[in-house]
Amino acid sequence: MKEENVIEVNQLTKTFGDFTAVNAISFEVKKGEIFGFLGANGAGKTTAMKMLIGISKPSSGTAKVAGFDVYSQTESIKRNIGYMSQKFALYDDLTVKENITFFGGIYGLSRKKIKEKREELVSELGLENISNKLVGSLPLGWKQKLSFSVSLLHEPKIVFLDEPTGGVDPITRRQFWEMIYKAANQGTTIFVTTHYMDEAEYCDKVSIMVEGKIEALDTPKKLKEQFRVDSMNDVFLKLARIPSPTLPKGNGENIDRN
Amino acid sequence: MKRFIGFIKKEFYHIFRDRRSLFILFGMPIAQILLFGFAITNEINNVDIAILDHSKDASTEEIINKISASKYFTIKQMIANEAEIEPAFKKGKIKAVLNFEKDFSKNIIKERKATIQIITDATDPNTANSITNYVNSILQNYQQSENKSIQIDYQIIPQTRMVYNTELKSVFMFVPGVMTIILMLVSAMMTSISITREKELGTMEILLVSPLKPFQVIIGKVVPYIFLSVINAIVIVVLSIFIFKMPVQGSLLLLGLESVLFIITSLALGILISTIAETQQAAMMISLMGLMLPVILLSGFIFPISSMPVPLQIISNIIPAKWFIIIIKGIMLKGVGMAFIWKETLILIGMTLFFIGLSVKKYKIRLE
Amino acid sequence: MKTIGYIIQKEFKQIFRNKGMLPIIFILPILQLVILSNAATYEVKNIKFAYIDNDHTSTSRSLIEKFNASTYFDVLTDFPSQEKASSAMLAGEVDVVLEIPHQFEKKLLKEKTTDLSITINAIDGAAAGVESVYVNQIVQSFNKDVKMNFRNTSNKIAQPVTIESIPSFWYNTTLDYKTFMVPGILVLLVTMITLFLSGMNIVREKEIGTLEQINVTPIRKSQFIIGKLFPFWVIGMGLLTIGLILAKVIFNIPMIGNIILLYGFTSIYILVILGMGLLISNFTDTQQQAMFISWFFIVIFILMSGLFTPIESMPKWAQLITEFNPIKYFVEIVRMVMLKGSGFMDILPQLWKTLLYAIIMNGLAVWSYKKVN
Numbered sequence: 001m002k003e004e005n006v007i008e009v010n011q012l013t014k015t016f017g018d019f020t021a022v023n024a025i026s027f028e029v030k031k032g033e034i035f036g037f038l039g040a041n042g043a044g045k046t047t048a049m050k051m052l053i054g055i056s057k058p059s060s061g062t063a064k065v066a067g068f069d070v071y072s073q074t075e076s077i078k079r080n081i082g083y084m085s086q087k088f089a090l091y092d093d094l095t096v097k098e099n100i101t102f103f104g105g106i107y108g109l110s111r112k113k114i115k116e117k118r119e120e121l122v123s124e125l126g127l128e129n130i131s132n133k134l135v136g137s138l139p140l141g142w143k144q145k146l147s148f149s150v151s152l153l154h155e156p157k158i159v160f161l162d163e164p165t166g167g168v169d170p171i172t173r174r175q176f177w178e179m180i181y182k183a184a185n186q187g188t189t190i191f192v193t194t195h196y197m198d199e200a201e202y203c204d205k206v207s208i209m210v211e212g213k214i215e216a217l218d219t220p221k222k223l224k225e226q227f228r229v230d231s232m233n234d235v236f237l238k239l240a241r242i243p244s245p246t247l248p249k250g251n252g253e254n255i256d257r258n
Numbered sequence: 259m260k261r262f263i264g265f266i267k268k269e270f271y272h273i274f275r276d277r278r279s280l281f282i283l284f285g286m287p288i289a290q291i292l293l294f295g296f297a298i299t300n301e302i303n304n305v306d307i308a309i310l311d312h313s314k315d316a317s318t319e320e321i322i323n324k325i326s327a328s329k330y331f332t333i334k335q336m337i338a339n340e341a342e343i344e345p346a347f348k349k350g351k352i353k354a355v356l357n358f359e360k361d362f363s364k365n366i367i368k369e370r371k372a373t374i375q376i377i378t379d380a381t382d383p384n385t386a387n388s389i390t391n392y393v394n395s396i397l398q399n400y401q402q403s404e405n406k407s408i409q410i411d412y413q414i415i416p417q418t419r420m421v422y423n424t425e426l427k428s429v430f431m432f433v434p435g436v437m438t439i440i441l442m443l444v445s446a447m448m449t450s451i452s453i454t455r456e457k458e459l460g461t462m463e464i465l466l467v468s469p470l471k472p473f474q475v476i477i478g479k480v481v482p483y484i485f486l487s488v489i490n491a492i493v494i495v496v497l498s499i500f501i502f503k504m505p506v507q508g509s510l511l512l513l514g515l516e517s518v519l520f521i522i523t524s525l526a527l528g529i530l531i532s533t534i535a536e537t538q539q540a541a542m543m544i545s546l547m548g549l550m551l552p553v554i555l556l557s558g559f560i561f562p563i564s565s566m567p568v569p570l571q572i573i574s575n576i577i578p579a580k581w582f583i584i585i586i587k588g589i590m591l592k593g594v595g596m597a598f599i600w601k602e603t604l605i606l607i608g609m610t611l612f613f614i615g616l617s618v619k620k621y622k623i624r625l626e
Numbered sequence: 627m628k629t630i631g632y633i634i635q636k637e638f639k640q641i642f643r644n645k646g647m648l649p650i651i652f653i654l655p656i657l658q659l660v661i662l663s664n665a666a667t668y669e670v671k672n673i674k675f676a677y678i679d680n681d682h683t684s685t686s687r688s689l690i691e692k693f694n695a696s697t698y699f700d701v702l703t704d705f706p707s708q709e710k711a712s713s714a715m716l717a718g719e720v721d722v723v724l725e726i727p728h729q730f731e732k733k734l735l736k737e738k739t740t741d742l743s744i745t746i747n748a749i750d751g752a753a754a755g756v757e758s759v760y761v762n763q764i765v766q767s768f769n770k771d772v773k774m775n776f777r778n779t780s781n782k783i784a785q786p787v788t789i790e791s792i793p794s795f796w797y798n799t800t801l802d803y804k805t806f807m808v809p810g811i812l813v814l815l816v817t818m819i820t821l822f823l824s825g826m827n828i829v830r831e832k833e834i835g836t837l838e839q840i841n842v843t844p845i846r847k848s849q850f851i852i853g854k855l856f857p858f859w860v861i862g863m864g865l866l867t868i869g870l871i872l873a874k875v876i877f878n879i880p881m882i883g884n885i886i887l888l889y890g891f892t893s894i895y896i897l898v899i900l901g902m903g904l905l906i907s908n909f910t911d912t913q914q915q916a917m918f919i920s921w922f923f924i925v926i927f928i929l930m931s932g933l934f935t936p937i938e939s940m941p942k943w944a945q946l947i948t949e950f951n952p953i954k955y956f957v958e959i960v961r962m963v964m965l966k967g968s969g970f971m972d973i974l975p976q977l978w979k980t981l982l983y984a985i986i987m988n989g990l991a992v993w994s995y996k997k998v999n
Contacts, residue, residue, distance in 0.1 A: 053842050054842065054997075055838065055841045055842060055997060074997075075844050075846075076844075078842055078843055078844040079844040081842070083839070083842040085835060085838055085839060087834075087835035087838075088835070089834075089835045089836045089838060089839035090836070090839070091636070091640065091836060092834075093639075093640050093643050093644065094636065094639060094640065094643075098636070098639060101632070101635075102632055102633075102635070102636045103839075103843070104632075105628070105629060105631070105632025105633075105635075106629050106632055106633065106840070106843050106845045107843055107844065108628070108629060108844070134643075276912075276915075278910070278911075278915055279912075279914060279915050279918060282915070282918040282919060282922065283918070286918070286921075286922045289922075290922070290925060290926065293926060293930070293944070293947075294929055296940075296941060296944060297929075297930060297940045297941065297944035297947075298929055298930075298935050298940075299935060299939050299940065300668065300752045300934075300935045300936070300939070301751070301752060301939050302936060302938075302939055303938065303939040304938050304939070305936075305938055306938065321789075345972075347796065347797070347966060348962065348966050348967065348968040348969065348972045349968070349972050350958060350962050350966075350968070350972070353938075366787055366789075370786070370787050370788065371787070371788050371789075371790060372787075372789050372790070373789070373790045373791070373792060374789060374790070374791045374792070375791070375792045375793075375794055376791050376792065376793045376794065377794045377796060378793065378794070378795055378796065379796055379797060379966070380795035380796055380797055380798035380799065380801055381797045381798055381805070381806055381961050381962075381965040381966060382806055382936070382961075383668075383669075383795075383798055383801035383802065383803055383805075383806055384668040384803075384806075384936075385936055386795050386798070386801065387801060390791075390793045391759055393791065394791055397789045397791055400789065401786070401787055401788060401789055404786075404787045405786040405787055413738065413739045413769060414689075414734065414739070414740055414741075414742055414765055414768060414769055414772070415739065415740070415741055415742065416741075416742045416743075416744050416761060416762060416765050417741050417742065417743050417744065418744040418745075418746060418758050418761065418762075419743065419744065419745045419746070420746050420748035420754055420758075421715070421745055421746065421747060421748060422747055422748055422749050423748040423749050423751055423754070424748065425751075426748055426751030426752075426754055426755060427751055428751050428752065430749055430751065431749060431750045431751060431752075439925070443921065443925075447917070447918075447921070451913075451914050451917065452914070455912075455913075455914065535646065536646055537646065538913045538914065538917075539647065539826055539830060539913065540646045540647055540650065542822065542826065542913065542917045543647065543650040543651075543822060544650060546818070546822060546917070546920075546921060546924075547650055547654050547655070547658075547818060547819070547822070548650075548654060550818070550924075550925075550928075551658050551662055551811070551814070551815075552658070552662065554928070554929075554934075555662045555665040555666055556662070556665050560666075560934050560935070561665060561666055561667055561668065561934075562668075562670060562750060562753055564671075564672045564673070564674065565667050565668075565669050565670060565671050565672060566664065566665050566667065567664050570661070570664055570665050573661070574665075584718060587749050588716075588718070591749050592715075592716050592749075594716050594717075598716050598717050598718075
């Protein structure tokens with residue numbers, strides 16, 4: 001593994017029965033990069049991501065995350081990554097502070113560190129007034145920001161974000177990306193899936209998955225040049241238009257939910 | 259109407275797609291009724307007892323032989339002195355000790371009278387009592403054979419006739435109870451959970467903003483479960499007839515209709531629970547913790563209601579299962595018709611309407 | 627260790643914050659213990675009794691008077707005919723009908739013996755058996771009276787042999803059912819609460835999606851599971867404590883044995899149940915499924931535990947099944963320790979089996995809990 005690569009994926013494949021959800025994908029992510037992992041719903045993004053974060057075993061291929069093997073060293077991977085899932089996954093029936101304390105605790109941060117982080121986080125997000133409120137009562141935008149911050153709590157090398165901005169308003173999305181930039185500037189690698197193509201423009205490098213395969217992999221600028229279009233949206237539309245005789249409709253969606 | 263049927267279809271798909279739950283729903287009642295039909299009995303059989311024989315003579319030997327020949331008792335051990343009784347009870351190995359006095363035969367011959375002490379472990383009063391009764395009847399029997407030569411005068415002999423269950427099979431008592439428990443809990447639990455589940459997942463709101471009326475939504479959710487429960491009821495009745503040889507003295511049709519009524523009562527209760535509970539967890543805990551023990555204990559399933567303290571007899575009236583058990587026993591074992599069970603039927607109908615009315619009211623309050 | 631502490635803290639907060647669940651966990655079981663323990667009695671009393679007197683003599687009347695005086699029978703009414711009596715029995719108004727035949731007194735005087743017809747509703751076979759015993763006892767004692775009345779001179783030609791039996795009811799001299807039932811029902815409630823809560827807990831996080839968040843953290847399986855189960859273990863022990871206090875204060879149930887022994891056994895027993903709940907949680911996808919399965923097992927466990935019906939009376943194969951029923955052991959131990967004062971050596975066999983059970987269940991649960999799929 002080269003020094004600067006924090007994720008190296010080679011021919012990674014996941015099959016469910018005779019359906020191939022992720023078909024021999026390969027790519028590398030450098031340290032501090034914002035890596036956009038794009039694709040339509042059901043293209044296999046979430047499945048691929050779950051293999052990288054160590055909660056789904058690959059069928060074949062190899063991958064290293066933060067220098068650890070996704071087959072044998074999943075627990076070491078977990079120590080070095082943060083994850084924010086598509087589904088909001090903090091505890092609705094705990095307060096903001098309690099959620100932070102809990103996740104800090106299970107990542108093994110010291111009591112003092114948790115306290116520091118908690119105060120820092122609450123003030124950064126401007127949650128001082130509601131830090132003792134149940135998370136369930138917060139608006140979605142705040143929940144998402146909170147869950148991103150929680151995923152950074154233990155200062156991971158890489159953060160995986162699965163459709164982090166789904167369902168939030170444009171202003172919040174904007175703020176969210178500011179948080180992402182800030183984290184990247186501090187040296188955290190960001191691995192983000194999205195199907196908002198305007199967000200793809202913010203990434204250092206993007207890959208576009210279509211039906212389990214990576215069909216494009218480069219910087220947004222180069223991709224636009226390659227496809228001779230003005231926006232990532234058009235790049236995506238060009239790729240997605242490739243007909244797919246092999247795959248029955250609707251199959252992909254089921255897999256994504258796994 | 260078309261929309262409504264479409265909705266019911268959706269509910270059926272939900273149920274049938276979840277193979278595991280389906281297997282549980284149908285497999286469980288069958289397994290339970292078979293297991294309990296065979297296993298549950300409050301008769302006393304093969305009770306392990308010990309003998310403390312201070313005489314060891316011909317008479318005690320004869321009595322001991324009679325006792326060991328009886329199906330009620332198994333003589334587990336012979337003990338030598340009183341000191342051994344307590345440890346044996348504490349280990350829980352034996353339930354009773356028969357203590358024959360010294361010079362048993364001698365006393366019979368000389369004084370025409372001998373004494374046996376029946377020491378029972380009365381932590382279980384029922385078993386203790388039954389053991390005492392059975393030992394006594396064996397002793398009676400022995401006495402009579404000893405006294406054959408002596409004519410006893412002025413004797414009234416009761417001729418006892420056991421009706422509806424001549425062989426005193428406890429299956430006859432328990433199958434209706436098990437059937438009631440299964441129907442009640444499955445129906446109430448399934449509906450309450452499936453409705454709160456939609457509430458929790460947020461899909462209930464989607465249904466409520468659809469052009470379907472709220473009561474259509476609820477009925478749509480309930481219909482598939484009526485169907486499932488009816489199948490369960492049929493399976494249980496078939497099993498009890500063919501495997502446990504339960505008679506159906508009365509009308510099978512009436513039995514069917516009453517079962518449907520009871521299923522609807524239980525579903526209505528399930529709906530009521532779902533209006534109270536916010537989460538699936540709460541719905542389940544209410545329908546399981548809240549219903550299971552009261553239904554088992556206060557319905558007359560195992561314990562006779564007439565022996566309970568008066569306040570509990572009064573409380574038992576609000577348990578729908580009590581009335582249904584009276585109805586099925588009446589139809590299956592006594593062969594009665596509507597003329598004898600109209601009161602119970604009306605009570606069940608009344609309870610159903612009450613549950614539904616209360617649910618509608620609770621539901622409206624929430625919407626406002 | 628510290629990590630486990632955070633999980634435990636979180637679970638407790640969630641439990642005590644859920645205002646809807648708290649009364650179900652704590653109040654409902656206590657109410658049930660207090661109320662339902664009174665219901666569980668096999669005692670047969672208040673027997674609904676009716677008679678048909680076709681004789682109308684002083685003898686028949688004094689026989690009826692005997693029944694009237696008994697505390698077991700509620701003498702309801704006399705019926706003019708057999709038909710009326712049968713119909714009342716069909717309607718469930720009467721359970722025992724005594725019919726005194728024509729010429730009852732005359733026949734008794736002339737032939738020294740006469741029949742009496744008794745009809746008993748035998749749907750509840752056990753109760754019918756007891757009712758028949760009571761009837762016989764009354765008739766027997768009436769026989770004695772008759773002898774006294776009709777025979778002026780007692781001819782002591784040959785005295786019959788009598789074998790007198792002296793019943794002696796140990797540990798529960800008054801044959802009080804509550805002494806028997808309260809400990810048993812307490813066991814049930816502790817079991818139900820801990821099984822349902824633990825069975826639903828992890829599958830609930832699965833459904834909400836928070837379990838995935840936990841799975842991407844470096845937390846160890848065993849830490850997570852211990853942290854999750856410990857709060858329920860505490861709740862189980864707490865319920866036991868409340869129940870034991872109520873048993874003493876309200877029902878005056880004795881505590882003859884060593885209470886520490888009882889707590890020791892319970893602490894292992896709850897582990898069995900929690901392991902079982904966790905196992906169910908692992909193998910199900912929704913709370914609904916988890917609940918059905920827990921329900922299935924709990925009904926079997928309850929009815930085959932020897933709590934309400936004796937295990938010795940079951941067929942051999944069913945007795946074999948009860949060997950795998952943890953509630954059976956708990957019911958036995960609670961009754962043995964509380965009521966008989968059984969000691970450590972007495973309960974050792976059950977203790978071993980329960981310990982083995984706990985190890986197997988929790989082993990399986992930890993093994994089948996998968997952070998990776």
